[in-house]
Amino acid sequence: xxxxxxxxxxxxxxxxxxxxxxxxxxxxxxxxxxxxxxxxxxxxxxxxxxxxxxxxxxxxxxxxxxxxxxxxxxxxxxxxxxxxxxxxxxxxxxxxxxxxxxxxxxxxxxxxxxxxxxxxxxxxxxxxxxxxxxxxxxxxxxxxxxxxxxxxxxxxxxxxxxxxxxxxxxxxxxxxxxxxxxxxxxxxxxxxxxxxxxxxxxxxxxxxxxxxxxxxxxxxxxxxxxxxxxxxxxxxxxxxxxxxxxxxxxxxxxxxxxxxxxxxxxxxxxxxxxxxxxxxxxxxxxxxxxxxxxxxxxxxxxxxxxxxxxxxxxxxxxxxxxxxxxxxxxxxxxxxxxxxxxxxxxxxxxxxxxxxxxxxxxxxxxxxxxxxxxxxxxxxxxxxxxxxxx
Numbered sequence: 001x002x003x004x005x006x007x008x009x010x011x012x013x014x015x016x017x018x019x020x021x022x023x024x025x026x027x028x029x030x031x032x033x034x035x036x037x038x039x040x041x042x043x044x045x046x047x048x049x050x051x052x053x054x055x056x057x058x059x060x061x062x063x064x065x066x067x068x069x070x071x072x073x074x075x076x077x078x079x080x081x082x083x084x085x086x087x088x089x090x091x092x093x094x095x096x097x098x099x100x101x102x103x104x105x106x107x108x109x110x111x112x113x114x115x116x117x118x119x120x121x122x123x124x125x126x127x128x129x130x131x132x133x134x135x136x137x138x139x140x141x142x143x144x145x146x147x148x149x150x151x152x153x154x155x156x157x158x159x160x161x162x163x164x165x166x167x168x169x170x171x172x173x174x175x176x177x178x179x180x181x182x183x184x185x186x187x188x189x190x191x192x193x194x195x196x197x198x199x200x201x202x203x204x205x206x207x208x209x210x211x212x213x214x215x216x217x218x219x220x221x222x223x224x225x226x227x228x229x230x231x232x233x234x235x236x237x238x239x240x241x242x243x244x245x246x247x248x249x250x251x252x253x254x255x256x257x258x259x260x261x262x263x264x265x266x267x268x269x270x271x272x273x274x275x276x277x278x279x280x281x282x283x284x285x286x287x288x289x290x291x292x293x294x295x296x297x298x299x300x301x302x303x304x305x306x307x308x309x310x311x312x313x314x315x316x317x318x319x320x321x322x323x324x325x326x327x328x329x330x331x332x333x334x335x336x337x338x339x340x341x342x343x344x345x346x347x348x349x350x351x352x353x354x355x356x357x358x359x360x361x362x363x364x365x366x367x368x369x370x371x372x373x374x375x376x377x378x379x380x381x382x383x384x385x386x387x388x389x390x
Contacts, residue, residue, distance in 0.1 A: 015061045036074050048062055093121050215235070323341050349378060
């Protein structure tokens with residue numbers, strides 16, 4: 001009886017293996033005849049069967065290769081209805097080919113076909129990444145470039161690091177700082193040791209709020225190139241994140257010397273000097289000058305235009321506050337009061353064109369309210385009414 005049981009088990013196993021081989025063969029024939037949906041069903045029955053791992057390694061690898069070929073044909077078919085039934089086709093091709101490559105003997109025997117298909121998948125991932133990046137979808141681009149890199153690395157491609165750099169840059173621009181940091185560190189550990197890698201690492205640490213590590217990366221990069229403008233800018237960003245505007249000024253001036261027509265640098269300097277909460281460096285005259293210089297270089301620079309208008313409002317309010325502190329009624333005090341109020345009004349009139357220009361560029365409710373308040377304070381009632389009716 002025991003012998004009969006063993007024989008039945010052997011026969012059952014043999015039948016299962018034969019069924020799996022039949023599914024694999026059916027998948028091959030359906031694929032060859034262009035019946036891709038039927039091929040997909042047959043190959044999935046084969047590779048997802050609980051006894052699949054009991055097949056010989058080469059039989060398994062052959063099934064994975066058929067699976068990759070079937071799903072690649074689905075991708076290339078242009079049949080939207082069919083592609084909707086295999087929404088993860090590209091990932092399936094990738095997974096299947098990676099499984100093929102785990103079998104060195106099978107890989108050696110089928111190297112040309114496998115590498116050709118793997119190269120096609122790599123190019124597809126790269127193209128998807130590039131399309132997403134160019135469309136500004138950086139979060140979508142990063143994993144596409146990373147998969148292209150993984151394939152390129154498995155093939156020993158000299159372009160692998162370029163793809164990883166694109167993945168890292170995409171993640172950084174998507175503000176996914178942890179992912180970007182891991183990718184840039186992988187680049188650094190692979191031997192990339194240039195100024196850019198330190199700048200990017202600093203940007204990642206800045207994004208994560210780790211100013212100490214950011215500064216460590218910045219200083220390491222500046223040892224390689226003390227005049228690198230991008231690294232100096234990262235150093236400035238690190239200082240600003242920590243509220244150290246005065247420390248940033250020296251480096252900003254270095255950057256300004258290197259790039260005198262950079263309106264953004266002038267804007268940042270204007271912002272630092274125009275911050276009345278930073279009594280150590282607050283200087284409204286310098287702030288006005290830097291904002292004006294930024295606007296000369298870039299006449300449509302919204303942030304500089306609005307900030308300059310807001311700065312004049314701040315200066316005007318300070319004079320009004322000083323005037324309101326005068327409580328006496330002597331001739332000298334009245335004259336002083338009138339002068340402060342007159343100067344405050346003049347500052348408000350000077351700032352008005354900038355706020356108006358900012359509102360015309362970006363008519364937000366916040367700027368509209370600021371502009372309306374200025375009209376009212378300057379007794380420009382017709383303008384205030386017209387603005388209210390917009």
